[in-house]
Each structure stands twice: as C-alpha cells, then as structure tokens.
Amino acid sequence: MKTYINPPENTWQEILKRPLFDVSDLYGKVQAILTEIRQKGDQALREFTAKFDGAEIDRFEVSAEETYAADDLISDNLKAAIDIAANNIKIFHAAQKPEIRKIETVPGVTCWQKAVAIEKVGLYIPGGTAPLFSTVLMLAIPAQIAGCKEIVLCSPPNKEGKIHPAILYAAKVAGVTQIYKLGGVQAIGAMAYGTQTVPKVDKIFGPGNQFVMAAKQLVSMNDVSIDMPAGPSEVLVVADESSNPAFVASDLLSQAEHGADSQVILVADQPSTIEKIKAEVEAQVAVLPRKELAEKALSHSVLIAIDNPQQRIALINEYAPEHLIISTKNYIEISEQVINAGSVFLGELTPESAGDYASGTNHTLPTNGWARSYSGVNLDSFLKKITFQEITKEGLKKIGLAIELMAEAEQLEAHKNAVTLRLRKIE
Template sequence: MLQPLNKQEQAKLVQFVSERSQEISADILIKAQEIIDQVKEQKDDALFALTKRFDQVDLSSLKVSEEELDEAIAQCDPAFKKAMEMAKENIEFYHKAQKQNSFLLEKEEKIYLGQRVLPLDSVGIYVPGGRAQYPSSVLMNTIPAKVAGVKRIVMTTPPNAEGKIHPNIAFAAKLAGVDEIYKLGGAQAIAALAYGTQSILPVDKIVGPGNIFVAAAKKLVFGKVDIDMIAGPSEILVIADGKADPKFVAADLLSQAEHDPMACSILITTSPKLVDQVNQELEKQSAVLPKREIVEQSLANHGHSIVCDSLEECISLSNLIAPEHLELMVESPMEYLGQVKHAGSVFLGYYTCESVGDYFGGTNHVLPTSGTARFSSALGVDSFIKKSSYLHYSKEALQKYGEQIVKMAQEEQLDAHAQAILVRMDT
C-alpha cells in the first residue's frame, strides 16, 4: 500500500528524493583505488588475475572474437532479436534528431567566428554481468555514441561462469555497432578503459551502470577521462486524473518498484478514490510477481500517494521533486506538458507506460535520478560530443577594435594581454 502524505510530509519527500544520491564509503573507494593501481602497474597481468579472483574464470584472451560473438548470438531467441532490431531503429530515429550542427557567423567583413561540434574519439561502455542482463542498456548507451560519430566504441562486460559473454548482450553489442568487446568486469574494467593495458587502448569517456565498485572506480578515474552521471536509485512519479485506470497506474508503480528495494514510486492525483483503487490493485498484482519481495519492500518504504486539488498543483509538486520518470496519466496530456519544468523523461497519456520508453519508444532510458533533473539531462548524443569554438580577426578588424580590447586588458592589469594587441596595431 502507498503511504499517504500530507502537506508537511510532502516537503520531506522532496528533500528525501534529492538527498538520496549514491554515497560511496571510503572503504569501497580505497578498495577500488587498489584495483586501479594494480591495473596501472601490471596491466594485462592484473586483468587476468583479477578476473580469476572475482569472476572465477581463467581466460586466455579478454577480447571476444568474431567467432565467439557469432556463436553466442546463434543462441538468442529470434523473437527477441526482432524486437531489439525494431527498438534499435526507434532509438536511432530519436537520437538522430539530437544531432547538432557546427556553425559559422560572419559578424562583419573579415570577422568570423563559430563553433564546431566534434565527436569524442573513443568511448567505453560498461555492461554489468551477473544473473541480471540488460541488453536494452547496451542499445541506450551505444546508439547515441554511434550517432554522435564516435569512431571507437569499446564494451566491457564480465564473463559468465563458463568464461563466455551472455548471448543477449553479444547480440545487442553487434546490433548497436560496438567495435571491440572485452570480457572484463568490476573496477578493473574501468581502470583498463581509463589507463589502457597491452590488450585495451584507453578511451576518452566511460558510461554505463555497474555495482558499487564500478561506481567508485568511475568516480576515481574522472578527470583522466570523462564519465556519465553515477545514477542513484530510480524513481517514478505518476500524475493521474480521475479517469485513469487504477490497473494501469498500479502496474506502472510496480514496474518501478521491482528494480530495487530503494526504488521510489509516487502517485499524485486529484482523485482520492483512485488512491484506494490503486492500493487494491497493487495488492492483487504484486501477489503474482516473481520479484514480489523486492516490490513489497520498495512500496512499503518508498511508495507514496498524495492527493492535490488540481492537476496544476500536482505538476507544481512534481516540479519540486524533479522525478527521473514522470507519467502524465491525464486526458489531453500535451496541454499540461508546458507546465512540467523538471523531469528526466515524460510519458504522456494513459497508454504510454514507462516500459515503452525503457525499451522501445526511442527516447533514452539513462536518466537523471535523485532530483538532478533540475539541472541535468538524459544520456544522449550530447554526451558523446564536445564543442570547439573558433575566431578570426583580420589586421583591419584588429586595428578597428584594438583600442577597446587594450582598455579592457589594462583595467584587469593584464598588460601582456594588452601588449599582444598593441604589437599588432603598430604594424
């Protein structure tokens, strides 16, 4: 059952969501740093030794060969492969629209300036192993990099007990266009991507989720390379009007709750009756779920319902929370989108459940958590480019405006800056 919240408690919820970013203890940071140091010193030798220690497999080569890749892919369910191919097309369609162009401005004759949009040279994508495997994440992390124009996309993922790559991950990697795949997990994978070894050349940016050691290692190598955000626990906020189907609302809250006992599922509605109906549905639907235990823990701790007087008020409250996922289960949802100021991704109407976006619709599922949607964005093409500006002044242009530049430099007591203009004005 969702815990109903009154006005005072709402403020606490806002604070709770924004403060629950993933803390990493000093203990874990130290262990991750030790692994990084070991990889920096012993390179491939360290990678083989650490893989033996953590994954209990003795590999002769880290790189997944074309043959091994094809063998793995042969085991995939054709229906899954077809679905992935359709999803890939949708994800590509959306991300292509994110591409930005370089520009050139001509301010006046012989003064021109602009901005170039350039892809990163190389990117590393970490894909977790273990029992859970998320081929959809491979698409979501790789396709934007590909669309951005990154030439070298490297994936690392821990080997399974037989020293193999998971078939679905193999298929996703090939489909998305990953260039190199290594069987390597944990902090050692992050270290190898950041610093390079004999087998693995370093990359410029590392993205993708992982366990707490992976997150710690990413934090530690940041600066040497760029990283994506280190995601906190996930949250969904459903805004529903009185016409929303309680079955749908409950199913969507459960889809969030099954991720993690820390996941947060919030219903904000104008209808007190809907809250009761949703609570009944939650009980009914959760009873048959394989992950029932996680779901119940998650809802008990972080499932909340709030009743507001109007949809405008619902959205104002949502703006304070800045949720990762926001469902607008209302009639004419586009009429309300403009009021949404802070949300990672918005799902419009009764039939667009979060799952559509998680897998298939085309928008990215790597989203800002813990209220960071206030100031940050989903993973996308922007995550894999950088911008470089350029400026040209001719001799005439410099002589025309030199006086102003010299004055500004002198006021800041940067005489050599002024001098660089003056030597050119003298000619």
C-alpha cells in the same frame, strides 16, 4: 509503501528522500581495487574477475567468432525486436546532429562551433540480475552516429566465462568495435587506465551498482570523463480519477523490479485514486518473477495525495525524477510546467517501458535529483564542440580598442600588446 495526504511543502524533502545506504567504506574499497588495476594491469583483472564473477578468464576480448555465434543462441523474434528498437533509436539520435553556423558578431569578426566526435568511448553494460542488452543500443548507436572511432564495451562474464548472447547480438547491430569480458570496478579501471589488453578510453558511459558508480566517480577526478553522476533508478507517476489503476500499477512495478534500491513515487489527486492503484499493485506484484526485489523497492516508496494541482507540479519539480509518467486527462497541460525530469511519458498509452526499449529516446538518464542540472544521454554526449574565429582588418579595428582596454584593466599587458602590434601593422 507509506501514504501521505496533502503533506505540507516543508515536509516534502524528507518524504521524497532517496534510499540511503552505508557507503562509509565504499570509496576506500573501490580505490584499492583501482590502484591495483593501475599497477598490475591484466593480472589484476584476472584476479578480480575470478574473485567477484567466479570466472577464470585467459582472453578478455570477445572474438568475432563468439559474437557471430550469439546469433544462434537467441530467438529470431528477439533479434527482430532488437532490430526494430535499434532502428528507432538511430532515427531519433540521427536527428540530433548539429549544424555548423558561422556567425559574424560584428563586420569582420566571424565565429563558429564545430562538433567533433570523442575518439574512444567505453560502455559499461551490467549483466548481473538482468543482462541489459537494451543499454548497448542506447549507448553504442549514438556513439556510432557521432563518429566515435573506437567503441569499447565491457560486460561481466558468467561463471563459464561468457557474455549473454543478447548483449553480443546488440553490440554487433549497434557497431561496437571491441568487447571485453569484464564487470564491476575492474571494467571501469581497465577502461580508465588501459591495460595490456584493454585500451584506455576518453569517456565512460553506462549504469551499474554502487561499486561501479563509485569507480566512475573516482576515475573521473583525474583520468577520464564520465556520462553523468547516477544512482539507483526511480520513477514518479502522476495519476487522477481518470487514470487506469492497472496501467499505473504496472508502471510503478516496472520500476520497482529493477532492484531493491529503486524508488517508486505516486502522486495522485485524491486518496481514493491511491487506494485503487494500491490494490492493483498488490495484485500484480504477487505474480512477478522478481517479486522479492520489487517488494523491497516498494517498502521505501511513497504514495502522495495532493488536491491542489499547482502543488502537485511543484512537488514533481522538487523531486526531479529520472522517469516521469503523467497518466492524467490533462497530461499536456502538466507537462508544459515540468522543468526537472530526465524523461517524460505522456498519457495512459505511454509506459516507461517504451522509452526503456523501443520508442527511440535514450534510457540512460540522470537520477538522484541530478535532472535539475543534467540531461540524459544524447548525441551531444558523444561530441565535443570546438570553437573557431577569424578576424579581418576591419574586424580587428572594430574590437581592438575594447580588447586593449579590458586587458589593461586586468593588468595583462601581453594580452594588450598582442592587439596593439597588429593594429599598428594594419593602420
């Protein structure tokens, strides 16, 4: 981990640069796989699943029997934990339901919006280095609350052709309607185009490696919408002399253990704070089961000491972190000045892990600086808004002339005529 003391603002962009990987031939490789899936359907899915996952799959869809059998393969304690998380996620997202409000812009002109669920959504759930059953809850529960008719889930099988039982249990709890043993690019292609077995969906959600992300971006150009652009996961932790070094270190490491391409940023008030936290990081990482992955992530992470409080806030907003943990004595004051972040965790008793699992907020968030313009997944992600308007005689008389003049100025005579004919009729 590199340490910087009061770096000049003109160096921040370079210091905060996300890890870069060679993707020069990535999109070509991914497009070739997608093209084959579009042309050959299930046959291509079987070939790629055997090649990339080492599994021979005859039937991609998970049966009801397989889903219910998963209940016996995980502990009652884990099932109870999943149930608690699901309930909190449900409460938080149900509160986001929009109300229909009819607005009379002038007498006789009434406008309103109606939120309608996206009919078919596809959820991609990684199952590689970690089976992310928590992501099932984060995506399927708001989809169910929104009223999506089909909730299609794809997750890679193991070499025995099975999906992790915790993923299957979470899918049952969250209301998933169909589950398929598909991972990687082949899962994205199947949901984007549809095959003999897998239905085409209207929008695809979920995290994944660089191949999955490239596939989502490619299919979004012509075939299906996606939740957001995304990259490797990241956290920025703000600490001061009041922070508990062990807590801060655990937060940094909880992000680092996601994978070698994760990024960890610490912003502190002074070098002595950094040194205390750094010592804790070294002690804790040594005993982590995913030590090797965490150490790789830490190798391209940075520790920054800035003594000016306003500059610390400016740096946070410059980086626009996916996760922002403010573990300082004045965390509320700092939080009120944050304008670019995916999800914010306030105070030393609020770890990122809470949002990842069970507090109720969604953990599917914009990365790579996209928090400047994107929100994390929420109920709106599964809805589309249709606008309505109704105009009476009184209303048309009030705005008709303005419409005619504007249409005429844009040389759109038919637009003008659509109003003129009606005005003649009612006068």
